[in-house]
Amino acid sequence: MSSLEERLSGIDARISARLEANGRSSDSLTRIVVSKFHPASMVRDLYALGVRDFGENRDQEASAKALEVKDLELNWHFIGQLQSNKVKSVVSYASAIHSVDRGSLLDALIKQTVERRTALDVFVQVNLTDDPARGGVNEGELLGFADKVAAAPGLRLLGLMAVASLDGEEERDFGRLAELSAQLQTHHPAATYLSAGMSNDFELAIDYGATHLRIGTAITGNRAY
Numbered sequence: 001m002s003s004l005e006e007r008l009s010g011i012d013a014r015i016s017a018r019l020e021a022n023g024r025s026s027d028s029l030t031r032i033v034v035s036k037f038h039p040a041s042m043v044r045d046l047y048a049l050g051v052r053d054f055g056e057n058r059d060q061e062a063s064a065k066a067l068e069v070k071d072l073e074l075n076w077h078f079i080g081q082l083q084s085n086k087v088k089s090v091v092s093y094a095s096a097i098h099s100v101d102r103g104s105l106l107d108a109l110i111k112q113t114v115e116r117r118t119a120l121d122v123f124v125q126v127n128l129t130d131d132p133a134r135g136g137v138n139e140g141e142l143l144g145f146a147d148k149v150a151a152a153p154g155l156r157l158l159g160l161m162a163v164a165s166l167d168g169e170e171e172r173d174f175g176r177l178a179e180l181s182a183q184l185q186t187h188h189p190a191a192t193y194l195s196a197g198m199s200n201d202f203e204l205a206i207d208y209g210a211t212h213l214r215i216g217t218a219i220t221g222n223r224a225y
């Protein structure tokens, strides 16, 4: 069995190779390690290996873990579906939220960030499927919704986030996402970031311009649900 260190360095080598193949520099990408379902001790181990960006998808777990490692200087990325009543908690530890996808959530975020001195980084999540359970704004509502996010004083719109479908159509999905990102940038030139790519599709996501990879199992090993 491979060690955490071996898996991390193996994935990082593949990321570097793919960036190079695309003529991109290593500082054009943030590799987030998704630590959900793994204990705070693994966050410490990864921190010791140089990881500074971690992803979590449930507030209950993330807030407890953030407290356990509050002595470490790291960035928490909230990547899961977010209920409005958890926003107050999430903004207390997260440095970025990747899953902003509806008006009620946006209202709660505005309320909790209006007095911040530095804006909170957010991505608008797009739903590339017909399944509303997957979260994300429908393509047709995307630009109007993004305008509202960009207008919020306590929020900084970084760009788009999506989860590709698992049906072998990742290439179609990432292609569509890149088109939507280009459209977004005609209205919001600073919103150039793209949160896409997981354990099974991160190399393809890099080809399509991903700037934030959310990698779990390929680095952490399987999650014990």
Ligand SMILES: *Cc1c(COP(=O)(O)O)cnc(C)c1O
Pocket (backbone or CB within 6 Å): 034, 036, 057, 079, 080, 163, 198, 199, 200, 214, 215, 216, 217, 218
């Ligand atoms: C769990 C999760 C990931 C990581 O998935 P892996 O397949 O383990 O790499 C990425 N993005 C989101 C939104 C997730 O919930």
